[in-house]
Amino acid sequence: xxxxxxxxxxxxxxxxxxxxxxxxxxxxxxxxxxxxxxxxxxxxxxxxxxxxxxxxxxxxxxxxxxxxxxxxxxxxxxxxxxxxxxxxxxxxxxxxxxxxxxxxxxxxxxxxxxxxxxxxxxxxxxxxxxxxxxxxxxxxxxxxxxxxxxxxxxxxxxxxxxxxxxxxxxxxxxxxxxxxxxxxxxxxxxxxxxxxxxxxxxxxxxxxxxxxxxxxxxxxxxxxxxxxxxxxxxxxxxxxxxxxxxxxxxxxxxxxxxxxxxxxxxxxxxxxxxxxxxxxxxxxxxxxxxxxxxxxxxxxxxxxxxxxxxxxxxxxxxxxxxxxxxxxxxxxxxxxxxxxxxxxxxxxxxxxxxxxxxxxxxxxxxxxxxxxxxxxxxxxxxxxxxxxxxxxxxxxxxxxxxxxxxxxxxxxxxxxxxxxxxxxxxxxxxxxxxxxxxxxxxxxxxxxxxxxxxxxxxxxxxxxxxxx
Amino acid sequence: xxxxxxxxxxxxxxxxxxxxxxxxxxxxxxxxxxxxxxxxxxxxxxxxxxxxxxxxxxxxxxxxxxxxxxxxxxxxxxxxxxxxxxxxxxxxxxxxxxxxxxxxxxxxxxxxxxxxxxxxxxxxxxxxxxxxxxxxxxxxxxxxxxxxxxxxxxxxxxxxxxxxxxxxxxxxxxxxxxxxxxxxxxxxxxxxxxxxxxxx
Numbered sequence: 001x002x003x004x005x006x007x008x009x010x011x012x013x014x015x016x017x018x019x020x021x022x023x024x025x026x027x028x029x030x031x032x033x034x035x036x037x038x039x040x041x042x043x044x045x046x047x048x049x050x051x052x053x054x055x056x057x058x059x060x061x062x063x064x065x066x067x068x069x070x071x072x073x074x075x076x077x078x079x080x081x082x083x084x085x086x087x088x089x090x091x092x093x094x095x096x097x098x099x100x101x102x103x104x105x106x107x108x109x110x111x112x113x114x115x116x117x118x119x120x121x122x123x124x125x126x127x128x129x130x131x132x133x134x135x136x137x138x139x140x141x142x143x144x145x146x147x148x149x150x151x152x153x154x155x156x157x158x159x160x161x162x163x164x165x166x167x168x169x170x171x172x173x174x175x176x177x178x179x180x181x182x183x184x185x186x187x188x189x190x191x192x193x194x195x196x197x198x199x200x201x202x203x204x205x206x207x208x209x210x211x212x213x214x215x216x217x218x219x220x221x222x223x224x225x226x227x228x229x230x231x232x233x234x235x236x237x238x239x240x241x242x243x244x245x246x247x248x249x250x251x252x253x254x255x256x257x258x259x260x261x262x263x264x265x266x267x268x269x270x271x272x273x274x275x276x277x278x279x280x281x282x283x284x285x286x287x288x289x290x291x292x293x294x295x296x297x298x299x300x301x302x303x304x305x306x307x308x309x310x311x312x313x314x315x316x317x318x319x320x321x322x323x324x325x326x327x328x329x330x331x332x333x334x335x336x337x338x339x340x341x342x343x344x345x346x347x348x349x350x351x352x353x354x355x356x357x358x359x360x361x362x363x364x365x366x367x368x369x370x371x372x373x374x375x376x377x378x379x380x381x382x383x384x385x386x387x388x389x390x391x392x393x394x395x396x397x398x399x400x401x402x403x404x405x406x407x408x409x410x411x412x413x414x415x416x417x418x419x420x421x422x423x424x425x426x427x428x429x430x431x432x433x434x435x436x437x438x439x440x441x442x443x444x445x446x447x448x449x450x451x452x453x454x455x456x457x458x459x460x461x462x463x464x465x466x467x468x
Numbered sequence: 469x470x471x472x473x474x475x476x477x478x479x480x481x482x483x484x485x486x487x488x489x490x491x492x493x494x495x496x497x498x499x500x501x502x503x504x505x506x507x508x509x510x511x512x513x514x515x516x517x518x519x520x521x522x523x524x525x526x527x528x529x530x531x532x533x534x535x536x537x538x539x540x541x542x543x544x545x546x547x548x549x550x551x552x553x554x555x556x557x558x559x560x561x562x563x564x565x566x567x568x569x570x571x572x573x574x575x576x577x578x579x580x581x582x583x584x585x586x587x588x589x590x591x592x593x594x595x596x597x598x599x600x601x602x603x604x605x606x607x608x609x610x611x612x613x614x615x616x617x618x619x620x621x622x623x624x625x626x627x628x629x630x631x632x633x634x635x636x637x638x639x640x641x642x643x644x645x646x647x648x649x650x651x652x653x654x655x656x657x658x659x660x661x662x663x664x665x666x667x668x
Binding site: 367380382383384385387388389390391392393394395396397398399400401402403404405406407408409410411412 | 564567577579580581582584585586587588589590591592593594595596597598599600601602603604605606607608609
């Protein structure tokens, strides 16, 4: 495929896609049935294989029960949801129409004006397009493909077909099946052999508001010796009335390649966030998940790395914060399938005002995978007596030559530390903010600067609100 | 302070009186065992050793704290050799009222053969903030460096492995309080007898 044609293909959706009136605003009826899925596929004008894939997934979704473990999911009414909403519909939102609480938060954490508008979904298309164009010019030169998933299915069917739904098949779990049936939006990233993408790819460089869709589908392929950093989401609350977000993210990290995937999730507090994320790391590849969960009502998310090639390394660094009415059930899965593979998980969780955080993790060492090592460290901070913290790790080892370590501690904000800071003239809420930020610091430092500053401010803000 | 060897017990629930201190020991015990810390100031030390050469075994230990200022420490070590599989599930549950509790759980599995396997699931459920709570779990095989060192001192391979394994189990037995040294000696003899049957 020539670089010129890649460029032209990428332009397609943005230049013309939105202009077609029958595609610009489209919303399905509430509820889920074969008709709705057919409708989504028709609106997207999809090839038969994708159409069939969706219908098969729908049948799987109906057949599978809700998970019996983990967070309480009884509150989801699948019939009351809208499964497909064309993005441009959302963009008619006006800044003034946003709830005051969200506007205040934007102001408090100091999101720049332009970004504010974008995050609220009210940004003028033209401005974002300019940013996207310039970033894309650089990428195209390198042969990197970075576009939304819908475009990828149309323009690179062979590439997509080879990988799509292979790592997370629809029958993996109920929500993966749901996503497979009604998915829309998400990103497609293809990095050719030996290419190092220096700039982090951010979903919001793409003008497509579908980046924040309910059922987004992301596929990243890093060919041999390449490296890429992908950033999803933003630290400001995404305003949405939808109550279910269920994404699927599949990542292929080939020999000697390196992929880092950073998520800063701050959905509004009425959202069920049920996400399946999985990466496959080949020989000497490195896969890193950096996962920050601050928003949502319920999150169930366990980024996984299948260490399939010898010498592969997997890493999950996560922060979970649960305030009143929130349950963050997050964790990590490390599946050691080959020899000399290593993994590391660091999880930091904070519970406040009756919130509940749970770490749920799995480390599996297959028989014959020699000389593997894994280390899991979970630290939980409880800020008051109403809150709750759980740790549910599983270590399954079928091979003697391994070293598997797991460690967890639960503590409260130390009274002595608070007292010391306050004796230096710092107010109680500031002191708490300082201590909490210190607690999450080892992970925050792995996040790009602009995000970590926002995250720190957000944490301070959450602490302040608690004092009143 | 009281000491009970509950290896052969049929009872599955144990509770302590106010401010009582107790040490429980289990050798090759399976099934579900619950320790209720429902009287203020109660302190429990729970020790478990598991030596297996074949078959699948499962042990599940719950440390339930429902009263203030209660303490429980669990140390469980398992030697899994031959074709054996060992499944350990632990739970520390600290209820809302159990302020000032201190609980820990330590689980060490040593896998001695290609065909052996172990699963460890140490869980924590903490519902109040005035606590100290910690757990750790490791699964590994005998360290190559340690066996090499012992061999360089003139021991043959099986002697070296035997020595390291004995050290592994003794570290649990040493936690039985000194006042019960008679019981400890008896238990140690029994453990060593079992150890000789284990194929290293």
